[in-house]
C-alpha cells in the first residue's frame with residue numbers, strides 16, 4: 001500500500017536520509033529500527049508530508065504523494081503519531097479527538113470514532129473534559145494515538161510510542177497496537193525497544209546514518225548478530 | 240461626580256472601548272494563527288471604510304455600502320496575505336513585522352492619493368440626538384456601537400468555540416505541525432485568519448467613522464487596539480475585549496481628574512501600570528522575561 005522509493009531528505013545542508021526505500025503492505029505491521037539520529041523520524045515526516053524529499057518518490061496505492069501537502073496525505077488515509085506527541089495543550093481531551101476528525105464530515109462517523117477511542121482507551125473517557133496539558137505522559141501518548149485514529153486511517157505511522165513510559169504502560173501500548181492491527185490498519189512502527197517492536201511486526205528495516213543497512217522478516221532480523229548487539233543488547237551470535 | 244455624569248462617561252467609554260476591543264481582536268486573530276502582528280490592520284480598515292464612503296456617495300443604500308466595505312476588507316486581506324505575506328516564506332517574524340509596518344505606510348499613502356487626507360463626515364446609522372437613560376443623557380450612537388460590537392464579539396466567540404473552522408484556527412494557534420497532521424490546511428487557516436481579522440477591523444471602522452470623522456488618520460486606532468490586546472495578554476480574546484473596555488472607560492474618565500493635556504498619554508500610562516503589576520496582561524499567562 002505504502003511505497004517509499006529511494007528518498008533523500010536534507011535539513012538545509014545536513015543530509016538526514018540517503019536513498020531510503022521501504023514498503024508497508026495493506027494491514028501489515030512493519031518496524032523501523034535505528035540508533036538516535038539515524039533518520040527514523042525523518043522517514044515518517046517525509047511520508048506524512050512534513051518534510052520534502054529532495055529525490056525519490058513516495059507512493060500510496062500507486063499514487064504519487066511526494067509533493068502532496070500534509071493535509072492531503074491525511075485525507076488519503078495515512079495518519080502520523082509524531083515523536084513527542086504534539087498534542088494541542090489548551091484543548092480538552094475531547095477537543096483533541098474532535099480535531100483529529102477534522103477531515104471527516106459526517107456527525108455520525110465522528111461520534112463512532114469517539115466511541116471507538118473510548119473503547120480502546122477507557123481512561124480518555126474519564127478525562128474527556130480535562131486539558132491535554134494536564135495529562136500524564138502515558139495518557140498523552142494514548143491520546144496522541146487515539147487522535148490519529150479519529151481520521152480512520154488505513155495506515156498509522158507511530159514514532160516511538162513507548163518512549164518514556166513505565167513498563168506497565170509500554171505493555172498497554174503494545175496491546176493497543178495489536179488491537180489496531182487486528183482491525184486491518186497497517187502500521188509503520190518506529191521504536192527504540194527493538195525486542196517489542198520485532199515482536200509486534202512481521203518485517204523490519206534498520207536505519208544507520210540515513211541509510212537502510214538491513215531488512216527482512218522479524219524472525220531473521222532477531223537472529224542477525226549486528227542487530228542483536230546494537231539494538232537488542234545481546235551477545236552477537238544467537239545461542 | 241453625579242450619577243448622570245458617571246453614566247455618560249461610562250457609556251462613551253464603553254463605546255470607544257468596544258472599538259478598541261474590536262481592533263485588538265483583529266490583531267489577535269492574525270497573531271494567534273500566524274504569530275505575526277499586522278501593523279497594517281489600521282490602514283486596512285481605513286481603506287475598507289473609505290470604500291463604504293465612496294459607495295454611499297455614489298448613491299448606494301447604506302446597508303449595501305457597508306456590505307461593499309466588508310467585501311473590500313476581505314479581498315484586501317486575501318490579496319495581501321497571498322501576494323506578500325505568504326511569499327515571504329523565509330522571512331522571520333521580525334521581517335514580517337517590518338513588512339506590515341511598511342504596508343501600513345504604503346496603504347496610507349495610497350488612500351491619501353485616492354481619497355485625500357481630509358476629514359469627511361461619515362453617514363450615521365444611529366441617531367445623534369441624546370436620549371434619556373435614567374438621569375443621564377446618552378447619544379444613541381454610543382449605544383449602537385456597544386450593541387453592534389457586543390453582537391460581533393459574541394458571534395466571534397461562537398465561531399471559535401463551536402465551529403469546525405474555528406476549532407481548526409485554535410488548533411493552528413497551538414501547534415502548527417500537529418494541525419497539519421490532523422489534515423488541516425495551515426495556509427488556508429492563515430488566509431481565513433487574515434480575512435476574518437480584516438472584516439472585524441472594517442466593522443470597527445464603520446462603527447467609529449461617524450463619531451470621529453473619516454480620514455486616513457483613523458488608522459492610528461490600531462495603537463489603541465494594540466494596547467487593548469497587550470492589556471488582555473495578547474492572545475486571549477476575552478482578555479482583549481476587557482482590555483479595550485477598560486482602556487476606553489479610563490480614557491474617558493481621566494480628563495475629569497487629570498489635566499486635559501495628559502489625555503493622550505493615558506493608554507500608555509495604563510499599559511505600563513498593568514504590565515508592572517501583571518506582566519502577562521489581565522488574562523494572560525506569565526512568561527517572565529529573564530533579566
Ligand SMILES: Nc1ncnc2c1ncn2[C@@H]1O[C@H](COP(=O)(O)OP(=O)(O)OP(=O)(O)O)[C@@H](O)[C@H]1O
Nearest residue numbers: 011014016034035036037038039040041042043083
Ligand atoms: N529540524 C531539523 N533540522 C536539522 N537537522 C535535523 C532536524 N531534524 C532532524 N535533524 C537531523 O537529522 C538526522 C535524523 O534525525 P531524526 O530525527 O530523523 O532521527 P531519529 O532516528 O528519529 O532519532 P531519535 O531516535 O533520536 O528520534 C539527525 O542527525 C538530526 O540531527
Ligand SMILES: [Mg+2]
Nearest residue numbers: 040041042083
Ligand atoms: Mg526520532
